[in-house]
Amino acid sequence: MKPLSVSQIRSIVDGELIHGSDNVIVYNGAYRLKQVKNQNTIFFSKTVILDWESLKELFPMVIVTNRKISQNERLENLTIIKVNDVEEAYWKFVNYYRSLFHIPVIAITGTSGKTTTKEMIKHILSGEKTVAATNSSNNSRTAHLQYLLSIDDETDAAVFETAVGAPGDVLRAGNYFKPTIGIITNIGAHHLNYCKTLEAYIKAKGEMAEVLNHSGVLIINSEDKNSKKLDLKNFKGRIIKVGTDPSCHFKANNIQYCKDGMRFNVQFKEKNYSMFVPGYGEHQVYNALAAIAAVNEIGIDLTEAASRLKTFQNLNKHLQVYKGMNGSTILDDTWSMTTTSLEAALKVLNEVGKSKKRVAILGTITDLGSWGYIIHEQAGEIICQNGVDVLITIGEHARIMADQAVKNGLDSKIYSFKNSILVYDILKKILDEDTIVLIKGDMYSKPIIDLAVKIRKKE
Known part of the structure; x- marks a missing residue:
């Protein structure tokens, strides 16, 4: 401060x-x-x-x-x-403090990829700038003041996550940070216990346009189907689109899996730039595109951004690859669980696990309220579309995914359990060097996190 x-x-x-x-x-x-x-x-x-x-x-x-x-x-x-009036005095203090600093401030929201994109931006900028940022994924609304006060006279730029637990959360964060650049990574279906409907959730994410005061720069994923539903007709700032579509300002092509990450090219202003980003999956490319677009707005050219991006360290429990029991391969994705991240993880499982037996161990999707049954059915459809050889679900609602996958035509070995107690014994029997396992839950699913640790080969 x-x-x-x-x-x-x-x-x-x-x-x-x-x-x-x-x-x-x-x-x-x-x-x-x-x-x-x-x-x-x-x-x-x-x-x-x-x-x-x-x-x-x-x-x-x-x-x-x-x-x-x-x-x-x-x-x-x-x-x-x-x-x-204490509340009035508080906001006078907040507004005054924010007004002291004329620096680029980036706010990031989205169902998946917020923390990774934020960390990429921080990593790239930190090469030559002092950066204030959200700590890990700790984006609680009660922490906004501390993050604002982390900006001081030495700060060159700031990047903060603005999560949506309920309508108004992004607006409230904007009252603190007053960002100059906003990013919406993607919009899936989450936090419907407070947003009530998908339309309300999309609108809550779209508060980013208001946060930018309908000016500034808004970076969006051009191919995300729910981001296309955002009401941006009153937004008077610049919209930067990232993706693979020819209309994108930052267009990715020649996307390839390679050792420890993804190689791809970025076309920007009729020039092509070669990129490597640690971490598997096309979703990781989209995270990188948003990060590259943001830092470019701050003055980092794409050649410099590419050089720094390749030294980025992928985040813990974000599709991390480990050697597993009986010589198997483990994809630990126990950070978050949404339909958006599930689809991305299954695509990585299929790509990295070509020629191997694919096992998916999946927990429950939380924060859905009355939408729990429907969203878990949608997750089952995603599982069927992507396919696995063995499906193991843990939790009452997770069983809905398995039932729906079967209903949609998944012809695989399926085990559904209320808890994780019996899963380890099954894995001991079915895992070998020709098996790859995706284990996925959220950061609050301690039994699944513990199971992920247990099935990894001890170093």
Whole structure:
């Protein structure tokens, strides 16, 4: 955080100093008490703090509040700023802080590929710039302030994930970050427990256009069927399309699987650039295209971007390849589970597993609410379309995928279990050096994650 004095902050939030000193310097900010982890933090407090004793080790501390302050709260090394409305004061502070920095800020949303695309952008830019970014996939709305305050005078660019758990989430993130470049990687079917319908979910992703204030630059996947349904008629900024279609501004061609990743060419402004991206799958090429388009907007030419992209390290549990039990090959994709990522993973299984017996171990898709049955049926259709030799599902809803795959004509050996207890014994019997296994669940599916570790060959 760029340091600010209490005197400066009082001016920003139109507050009155009722205890402490105008000379205290603030280096951190918090909107929730549990976020106060360091000294010299400004905390916007709406409620009475009951346990001051536990906070004293974090003093000096600055409180912004609209409450009446009792005499026993006027503690040494505690500064108190009184305002009429804490929420209003908070947003004055946020808006002022963001206005201090005139740098490119990239916001990324999408059903799949957000974290990978963000990490690619960060990796490419970090070669010559100081970059503020979301930590891993920690894109919770409660962390927006911390990420905003990670920008300081040394920051050259910032890239943040803006996830959708419910309508309004991208708009709220935009109130903090005010991005100049927005990316929508793709739109599948997820978080329907709060968005209720696919149309509402698409609209929630489309909030990115509003976040850009209908100006700036919006990067989209031209071939993603749900991205084509976005209402962008009022968007007055530039739209950059990435994909394989001739109409794309960044067009990929000659896509090939190779050792540890994908080779492809990018056609941009009538020139061709050779690229390699670590990590398997055509979806990885689309992630790279979005990243390349974004960094190019910031001034990184494609030759330089290609040089840096090839040293990118693919993310943990994102279709990582391991040696498995009995000489088998394991594709560990236990990071997320959506129909979009499932289709991508099955395509990788088929491509990497040519001439091998293909086994898919699949868990439940979460955050679907009343759409759970329908989306798992759609997942079953995807499984049938791509094909596997052995299908193992774990979880009550995951069984729906297996039933639907059979209904659609999948003629394979199928096992469905409520939990993972019996799966290991089956794998011991069916895995060998001519077998490749895709194991897929989300980061909260501990039994599937544990199973993935268990079937990998111990180093």
